[in-house]
Amino acid sequence: MKIIVDANIVFSGILNSNGKIGDLLINSRKSFEFIAPDFLRIEIRKHHKRLSEISGMTIENIMESEFQICKDINFISEEQIKLSAWISAMKLVSDIDPKDTHYIAFSKHFKCKIWSYDKILKKD
Numbered sequence: 001m002k003i004i005v006d007a008n009i010v011f012s013g014i015l016n017s018n019g020k021i022g023d024l025l026i027n028s029r030k031s032f033e034f035i036a037p038d039f040l041r042i043e044i045r046k047h048h049k050r051l052s053e054i055s056g057m058t059i060e061n062i063m064e065s066e067f068q069i070c071k072d073i074n075f076i077s078e079e080q081i082k083l084s085a086w087i088s089a090m091k092l093v094s095d096i097d098p099k100d101t102h103y104i105a106f107s108k109h110f111k112c113k114i115w116s117y118d119k120i121l122k123k124d
Contacts, residue, residue, distance in 0.1 A: 003114070004106045025069050081105050
């Protein structure tokens with residue numbers, strides 16, 4: 001089963017790789033194919049310092065946790081997503097949260113659900 005993972009899920013896994021979310025991201029390769037937009041890699045690295053401050057972990061520990069959490073996520077370039085999926089996604093989120101456009105477009109392109117804490121993204 002394919003699932004689009006959003007930034008908050010990945011950040012939660014990094015902050016607590018031994019928790020339920022971390023466990024699912026690390027140990028569910030046989031059951032789920034996790035997919036994320038390529039830009040999420042940049043977002044994670046941009047927030048290393050903040051994640052370190054929140055967790056009390058060193059940057060090195062954050063990076064190791066990031067590696068473990070992300071090793072089975074299939075990061076896909078935004079250019080691989082059909083234009084029609086982008087247009088549809090933009091229409092859906094333009095007046096809600098344009099930052100969610102990526103996740104909606106990926107969900108439409110791959111015809112799968114989004115794993116998110118965002119209640120609006122969870123609606124189908």
